[in-house]
Every structure is written in C-alpha cells, then in structure tokens.
Amino acid sequence: xxxxxxxxxxxxxxxxxxxxxxxxxxxxxxxxxxxxxxxxxxxxxxxxxxxxxxxxxxxxxxxxxxxxxxxxxxxxxxxxxxxxxxxxxxxxxxxxxxxxxxxxxxxxxxxxxxxxxxxxxxxxxxxxxxxxxxxxxxxxxxxxxxxxxxxxxxxxxxxxxxxxxxxxxxxxxxxxxxxxxxxxxxxxxxxxxxxxxxxxxxxxxxxxxxxxxxxxxxxxxxxxxxxxxxxxxxxxxxxxxxxxxxxxxxxxxxxxxxxxxxxxxxxxxxxxxxxxxxxxxxxxxxxxxxxxxxxxxxxxxxxxxxxxxxx
Amino acid sequence: xxxxxxxxxxxxxxxxxxxxxxxxxxxxxxxxxxxxxxxxxxxxxxxxxxxxxxxxxxxxxxxxxxxxxxxxxxxxxxxxxxxxxxxxxxxxxxxxxxxxxxxxxxxxxxxxxxxxxxxxxxxxxxxxxxxxxxxxxxxxxxxxxxxxxxxxxxxxxxxxxxxxxxxxxxxxxxxxxxxxxxxxxxxxxxxxxxxxxxxxxxxxxxxxxxxxxxxxxxxxxxxxxxxxxxxxxxxxxxxxxxxxxxxxxxxxxxxxxxxxxxxxxxxxxxxxxxxxxxxxxxxxxxxxxxxxxxxxxxxxxxxxxxxxxxx
Ligand SMILES: [Zn+2]
Ligand SMILES: [Zn+2]
Numbered sequence: 001x002x003x004x005x006x007x008x009x010x011x012x013x014x015x016x017x018x019x020x021x022x023x024x025x026x027x028x029x030x031x032x033x034x035x036x037x038x039x040x041x042x043x044x045x046x047x048x049x050x051x052x053x054x055x056x057x058x059x060x061x062x063x064x065x066x067x068x069x070x071x072x073x074x075x076x077x078x079x080x081x082x083x084x085x086x087x088x089x090x091x092x093x094x095x096x097x098x099x100x101x102x103x104x105x106x107x108x109x110x111x112x113x114x115x116x117x118x119x120x121x122x123x124x125x126x127x128x129x130x131x132x133x134x135x136x137x138x139x140x141x142x143x144x145x146x147x148x149x150x151x152x153x154x155x156x157x158x159x160x161x162x163x164x165x166x167x168x169x170x171x172x173x174x175x176x177x178x179x180x181x182x183x184x185x186x187x188x189x190x191x192x193x194x195x196x197x198x199x200x201x202x203x204x205x206x207x208x209x210x211x212x213x214x215x216x217x218x219x220x221x222x223x224x225x226x227x228x229x230x231x232x233x234x235x236x237x238x239x240x241x242x243x244x245x246x247x248x249x250x251x252x253x254x255x256x257x258x259x260x261x262x263x264x265x266x267x268x269x270x271x272x273x274x275x276x277x278x279x280x281x282x283x284x285x286x287x288x289x290x291x292x293x294x295x296x297x298x299x300x301x302x303x304x305x306x307x308x309x310x311x
Numbered sequence: 312x313x314x315x316x317x318x319x320x321x322x323x324x325x326x327x328x329x330x331x332x333x334x335x336x337x338x339x340x341x342x343x344x345x346x347x348x349x350x351x352x353x354x355x356x357x358x359x360x361x362x363x364x365x366x367x368x369x370x371x372x373x374x375x376x377x378x379x380x381x382x383x384x385x386x387x388x389x390x391x392x393x394x395x396x397x398x399x400x401x402x403x404x405x406x407x408x409x410x411x412x413x414x415x416x417x418x419x420x421x422x423x424x425x426x427x428x429x430x431x432x433x434x435x436x437x438x439x440x441x442x443x444x445x446x447x448x449x450x451x452x453x454x455x456x457x458x459x460x461x462x463x464x465x466x467x468x469x470x471x472x473x474x475x476x477x478x479x480x481x482x483x484x485x486x487x488x489x490x491x492x493x494x495x496x497x498x499x500x501x502x503x504x505x506x507x508x509x510x511x512x513x514x515x516x517x518x519x520x521x522x523x524x525x526x527x528x529x530x531x532x533x534x535x536x537x538x539x540x541x542x543x544x545x546x547x548x549x550x551x552x553x554x555x556x557x558x559x560x561x562x563x564x565x566x567x568x569x570x571x572x573x574x575x576x577x578x579x580x581x582x583x584x585x586x587x588x589x590x591x592x593x594x595x596x597x598x599x600x601x602x603x604x605x606x607x608x609x610x611x612x613x614x615x616x617x618x619x620x621x622x
Contacts, residue, residue: 012389015358019385040385041352047326066388066418074330074351074381078323095417102413106406107377108453142419 001026001151001203003228003302004033006045008267010210010232010246011067013041016275017298019067020268022207022228023051024149025301030130032057036147036207036228042071043078049299053079054086058126060133061092062209063144064099073103080111087114091126091133093143094119120145131202136220138211140245145209146220151202155179159195166190203304206261210268212242213251221259225307228296229255230268234281237270249282253289262307267296312337312462312514312615314539315344316607317356319578321521321543321557322378324352327586328609330378331579333518333539334362335460336612341441343368347458347518347539353382354389360610364390365397369437371444372403373520374455375410384414391422398425402437402444404454405430431456442513447531449522451556456520457531462513466490470506477501514615517572521579523553524562532570536618539607540566541579545592548581560593564600573618578607 002025007018019039026032032055035042046053053075061069072090079085090096097117104111118125122145126133130152135145155178166188168174173183177192184190206224208217210232221227232246241248247255249266256264266282273279279295286293294302313336318329330350337343343366346353357364364386372380383401390396401407408428415422429436433456437444441463446456466489477499479485484494488503495501517535519528521543532538543557552559558566560577567575577593584590590606597604605613 012385012392013355013358018355040382041355044324044329044352044355047324064418066384066414066420069418070381070385070388070414071351073377074323077377077381081323099414099417102417103377103381103410106410106413107375107380109377 001029001205001304003205003226003265003304004049004051005267005296005298005300005302006035006042006049006051007037007039008269008296008298009067010230010268010270012271013039014271014274017269018042018045019070021045021068021071022267022296023049024205024207025051027055029151030057031055034149035059037062037068037209038071038075039067040070040074043075045298046075054082054084056088057086058088059090060125060147060207061090061096062138062146062207063140063142064093064095065142065210068209069096069099072100073107073109076100076104076111076115077107077109080109080113085113087116089116089118089126091118091120091135093145094121095143134220136216138209138216139214140210140212144211146206146211146217147208148204148206148220148224150204153199153202156197156199159197162195163190201306203306205304210246212245213247213255217255218259221255221261223260225262226265226302226304227256227259227261227263228265228267231266231282231286232268232270234273235285249286250289253286253293256290256293262292262305264290264293265296265302266293312340312516314516314537314576314613314615315360315362316578316609316611316613317346317353317360317362318348318350319580319607319609320378321541321579321581323582324350325582325585328580329353329356330381332356332379332382333578333607334360335516335518336362338366340462341368342366345460346370348373348379348520349382349386350378351381351385354386356609357386365393365395367399368397369399370401371436371458371518372401372407373449373457373518374451374453375404375406376453376521379520380407380410383411384418384420387411387415387422387426388418388420391420391424396424398427400427400429400437402429402431402446404456405432406454445531447527449520449527450525451521451523455522457517457522457528458519459515459517459531459535461515464513465511467508467510470508473506474501512617514617516615521557523556524558524566528566529570532566532572534571536573537576537613537615538567538570538572538574539576539578542577542593542597543579543581545584546596560597561600564597564604567601567604573603573616575601575604576607576613577604
C-alpha cells in the first residue's frame, strides 16, 4: 500500500506541478489502484508513471472544482479505448453525475467497460471484506469531502518453523489455518492459535479535499497512519487561506497533531510557491507543530506503514 | 503568421504526442493568436510554449470529439484566473454551448473575461477588415468542419528612396499614402500610385477537422498557401481509415494536389506510430503524391508564406 502523487498544485497547472490527483496503489493487497481526484492531464501523468489505466478500480472525487475533475472525461475515454478494461466506479458529491453524463454525451464518448457513478453525501461510501471507505464533509466554498480508507485486519503470520517441524508443507493447509480452520496432518490436529501470530492491524489512510480547518477533520483523521492534508499557503497568508476556504501548512499540522496520526503529507500548493525550494517554508512551519510531516512530490511513492500496534 | 502545433495525436495522448490542438500565431499582424481545437492538456502544452493564454483571441473547434475539446474548460478557467484577460470567442458546431455551459456550471467555474460561444453550421464564421474565416462540413462520424482563414490583401510597400528624395519623412504621411490618400509636401502633391508597390496578397491557411476524403475539402483548400490535413494512417490501413472516418497520408496529399495548395502539413497521427521515425512512411507516401509536404511536430513553428503572386 502506497500513495503516488500525480498532481499537487492548487487551481491550475504550472510548469512544475500539475493539478490535484493522488493514487492509492494496492498491488499486493488488491491488485489494483484507486485515484483520489482527477485534475486535467491526470491521464498524462499516469503515462509517465508505473500506474495503468486498466488497473484503476475506483476514483473518489473530493469536490467538484475544475482542478479536481477536469481530467475525468478524458481519462475514462482513454481507459475505454483499451479493450477489456474491467468496470470502474467513480464516487463523489452531487453534481458528479451531471458533469460526467453531460461531457460524455456532448462528445459522444462511448464508455463500454461498465462505468458506475455513485453520488454520496458522506457516511459509509464503500465496504467489502478487505477495506472500507468513509466520507465526511469539510468546509470549502462548495461541498467538499475527506475520505478515510480503513484496511481491515489481516491474519497474522504463520510460524513456518513449527509447521515444517510438524511436516506441514506450504499449500492449501496454510490457507485454512489463516482462515481460522483446524487441520490434521500426520495424525496431528493443529489449531490456528498454535501457529498463527497476532492479526496484522489494517492501515488507515485519510485523504482530504480542499478545506478550511473544521471539526469534521478529526473523525476522518483520528488515529490514521497517514493523513494527506491540503496546505495551500504558508502562515503568512492565513487570511488568504481563510478567504478562499483553504488551509495553511500550520493548520494542517495542527489537525494532524490533534488527530494523532502517524504521518502527515502536505499537498495542493499555491502556484506562488514555484518549486521545491520555495515549498520548504511550508514544510518547516508544519514540522514545528508536527514533526512527521513530508511534502507531496509528484511521481514519488509514499509507503503507508502501520504507525502503531503489531505488524 | 505561423502555425505552432500543440498536439498532433489522434484519440488519446501518448508519451510522445498530445491530443489535437494547433495555434495560429499572428503577433505582427494582429497581436494575438488563435487556437484550432483544444484537446486535454492544451493549456499544459501552452505553458511550455511561447504562447500566452491572455493573448488568445479566438478558439475554433472542428468537431465535438473529446480529443478535440476536453481541454477547453480547463484552459478557459486558467485564463480567467489571470486578471485582466481580454474577451475570447469560441466557435464550433452544435453541442459546443451545452458542453461548455454544463462543465462550467457543474464545477462552478467563473469565467469573467467575456466568453462568447458561437455555434455555426458552416459558411462565413467571422470577418473583420483584416481577416475572414469560413467553414465547410467534412465527412466524419459526427459533424466536423474545416476552417479556411483568409487574410485580406495588405497595401504594398512604399518606395522609400523616392519619398526621401522628395523630402517626405516617415510619419503620418506614410500612413495616409498606404490608406490610398494623396498628400502634399513642399508644394508637391504625391499620389499613392506613384510611391506604392502592388498590394501584398493576403495569405490563406486551411485547417481541417477529422475527415474521410470528401468533396467539401476542395473549396476550403483551393489555392490555400498552407493546408493542415489529418493523416491518421499509412496507405496500408486505408480500410481502417475509411471505417473510422479518417484519412491516410496519401489521401491528404491527393487533396492538397487537387486543391493546388502551396504546402501541406500532416497531423492527427494514430498512436500506432510511436515516434518521428515511425511517422516517416506517412511523410514519404504523401510526398510521392505531393512533394511540398511536412509532418506536424509539436512545439515547432511553421511560417505561412504566400505561395504565389507578389509579396
Ligand atoms: Zn483545489
Ligand atoms: Zn480526432
């Protein structure tokens, strides 16, 4: 499980950074990736990344501002042009369906891979036996959501040494033990508790849309292993941040500290910060409040590690 | 007057080429540029070009397929975020208005520079004292147009030697003579015909949308100094070209020869041709029919020269 940033700029693209999108890669866990937001030219960024359009399973939209959705119609059209692409679901606020249906209809784009559009207004957005996604409203000029992705606990590791001693070879028996079933080998009945370590705690990653500081962040980020928070401005421009319904790096760090997250990644930077050097003040201001902070850099991977508990 | 290609690929972007867009730069003549088509990430291409969003005066859309229009909402939004951008008009077929209004409404994008949307169904699309633009229907899966841009004739050059001999210095008198007025200097009345060379013939550039070979191309391209024609496939795939309502390089060259144009530029290449080397067969096949053929290459300028007559 890792995050891979495709766009980290606010409002419009620059020569250095693209508009917002980040991928949650779950190749080991789920053999697919998810996308959070899809600004214009996200598909172009994907061309220069290890991601594949056909492996995208879900796209979550935080809010309907253009810099977060204008890449959707093109990405979906290109994905449809690859034969045999599996179905894909796009989740987002009210207005998402109208936007997609209008753009695809006006351009007579044929999306034949099974596109599902799910509009939500917060709460439980998706759940299966592996993962669940919850959304909560933030505070922006328009309806904007944060997503909390919770991986469910996985079985612990098998004690391979003991199993080999007892003559159990890798194969279906291992799966049964992991699923909590007893097995009998060479006349010996083995219970899972004898050979299974403690369950691995599922990881939690929280990805926010554009927002001012707001109490809604706390339940989304509480105890998360990793929090992605917008940080449009340095502290100097706190007034601007408030006026345009955005956050400063310090405000992001305060939210991270209060929520007790493992790690904070700042993204969605104003164009006034031209390059990585000019972004350093955001990092420093945030780290003074919450040391485990990093800047989102495009085309870089950020592994999601269980911050506490037994791995 | 020159063309500057921003995107030359058909259908979807690749690592080598972007989807369709070409700029007509008229800095000397008109202090602005026009765009023909606006595929996704055209604004990104512009960031890496000498073009400026604020200097775009008009955008002409050939047809409503996504690879020709998905860049419009983002480009207009970014242009609106620069304060003081002058008005801009977008011309295109039926459906353009719905597409733009739906996308801008869904994303609550504020375009406050005076955006005009003009839907047309061919004929005279625009005219002022300097230039006129005519459109004609082509043959594609959906309504698709070619544009013929005709620069009006400009006054000839003044005979500077003779004027200096007669004691007329550069200034308002030169303008009067160019406008066809007589002047009187040092008691001598000078008529324009005495000092003005023959008028400079305006140039004609024709830019086509996606199309099969069709008689509609002839009136658009007849006698043009430069013709931009799609060439999606090599001759080997003429069947595919027909099936998908596209042209081969040879068909483009035949249209150029029949219309007696000065120069032909091929664009809108299938993704199957990965790079410039793989595009060489298209160039060679076309040049065998019409020698004055070039390939459109992104971020390259193509000056538009009056092919015949007195310059
Ligand atoms: Zn934003
Ligand atoms: Zn096309």
